Amino acid sequence: MFDETDRTAVADAVREILTTGALTLGPWTERFEQAFATEHGASHAVALASGTAALEVVLRTVDVRGRDVVVPAVTFYATAAAVVHAGGRPVLADVDPDTLALSPATVEAALTPDTAAVVLVHIGGLVTPEVDALRALCDRRGIPLIEDAAHAHGSTFGGRAAGTFGLAGAFSFYPTKVTTSGEGGMILTESPELRDEARIYRDQGKGAFTANHHVRHGASWRMSELNAAVGTVHLRRLKEFLETRRAVARRYDTALAGLDGLRTPVEPAGCRSNYYKYVVLLPAGVDRAAFKRACADDFGVRLSGEVYDLPLHRQPVFAEYRDAELPVSEDVCARQVCLPVHSDMTGDEADRVIEAVSAVHHRLAG
Template sequence: SSGAPALEVHELPMGHGTHVGHAADFFTRALSAGRRPAPAPVPAQRVHFTVSDRRAVLDRVDAALASGVLTQGPQVARFEELARPWTGTRTAAVASGSAALEIALRIIGVAGRTVLMPVNTFFATAAAAVRAQAAVRFVDIEPDGLGMDPDALRVALDRCPDTAAVLPVHIGGIVSPALDGVLAHCRERGIPVVEDAAHAFGATLDGRPAGGFGRFGAFSFFPTKVAVSGEGGLLSAALPGDLEQVRRWRDHGKSAQGSTLHDRPGGNWRLSELHAAVGTVDLERFSRTLARRRELAARYDALLADVPGIRPHAVPRASGGNFYKYLAYPDPDGPLDRALLKKRLRERHGVALAGEVYDHLLCDHPYFASGAHRAAPGGFEHARWFARHHVALPLYPSLTEAEQIRVVAALRRELS
């Protein structure tokens, strides 16, 4: 590989079962090649468990199988315990982040009334409110922290006096300082707040953790998130009575644990012991995960400082982001639109950008663009600009410095 004119492969019988001939053939081909192979692609997302982590998961799965307790057992209890330092309140594990949102809204009792949420969020936020039989109305975001705009919320509250709940969303793992204004408006009117913190596990605002500001905080542990359990969700709540209701709703609405009587139309929203086994191992390493994501974000900041044609999103000083996404804005007057930029990065450089958050506003989805749930018309100026212009660079704990340099070099070349 260094251009030496000759190659020698020495075959040593080490007694550990290696097929010497195959190994010698491999090294002969690899090291005698006239050119280096193309570097491996930089994927948009990479979930990585070390060998020791995988063994720990397998041991816990084995313990669950041996005990015969496959749901709502000690692994789930441990998962809830490990999450508490990151939410600041007690928690109850559920099957998904979507289930967490729906349960919270059903406990509040939103049926037949209005739920307000940002127009820029994942479809599951709105779908949970629809399933809870609420009317959904949308609010613009503010550009600094990408949170719900308090001024736009005040206008929406005046237009919707029947508002039963407000759902701020912590986009990209940023808890916006504007949340204080949202909370103030809701407090004045006695309206409960449910934080959609699906992106924001471990994120903070002025040192306070996401999920600890409203009546409920809803988290997701889907494989793309900063902490994972395969499938899974979590509800945080300050009131013990609320968490007891969560436990009833998640288990088909049983009136008490182990009871055969049901006092509400709950669902099968339980987290299995097998998913909790993955989640507990991941939460035990989460402090390192969070530190690593912040380290990678700081390196991107430094690498992008002199790259023309792209501007990183500046996280507000009071917000302790978890960098679920590393967001940046290519120059809207630059040589490439977003779709072409992503295509060239992928095809020319082997670099895949992560998914946007989000590229379509909720009011533009077919479900809300027509029919019974048609959204009221509105400009949503800030949300629409953000949806059209941002990109998300690959960022995950196993991303290497060399891969980050490749990402930035590819951006420099395509945007120059």
């Protein structure tokens, strides 16, 4: 969502960029990095071409080549793909049924003598209240905790922002995200060494921007100035967007609480989700396809963008990493749907969703 003021600000920035001819790694990239770091209470930020690139670069800086990296089975393909592209081996772990995130118990079950890192994913924008325990577990084992915060712009636990609990956090600015740059990603970290390495990796592994001197196996992972300008403008709206999304979530919470067997998300004490996704688990035995079809056909409400309908250990491309049965991941991926949430959603729109979900639930699960 870009309103008239946003569009004017972006147009002015684009005009400035095209006038100067500085199209990459220029002042708008620096502004975006500084603004994003400040918004999340981090010391350093590095902008990249995508969230996937951001995660891969972090994994490269800790050197996971030939080693194991614990990844939750309930996440997007890119989380595990970044591990593979960085030379590591994803070890797929089960998740907590309430947060859809790794827990100390599921991480312990997945650790090996050759674990190089653990990747915690904040599904739907919720930072698990066990994040400190996960960090402590990783610290005891001498393993870096890395956050895939692609969903979690502005989310917090205990007043601390997603992306600041581990060695580094990787964010995505894909067009569906709470704030977007069109395409792009960001690394947050307290480590100046990791910041410097990330800057090298994103620019073809060059030791300096203007030198033909390559010191790392980097790639073309730069963010363009045009994308950085869009991201800088959109980031200004983050707090407003979060309040709108949280208001929709509260409306859903209240209206859907009495539907038997339908499980709505619970925000644990100390957690403040951005509600990038409002994940609902359907009652056992309800046909998800039929539920979605009835909402669409009878009420014009489309439930899309599951997080996720197929766990990673069932994805064909990761068949070689299928080492164990992961019952919680299987269950939540089979039953979950996401209710519409967007950053300018009205109460009337939310009520239309509630009407559809309630009516179809009574028909199919009543």
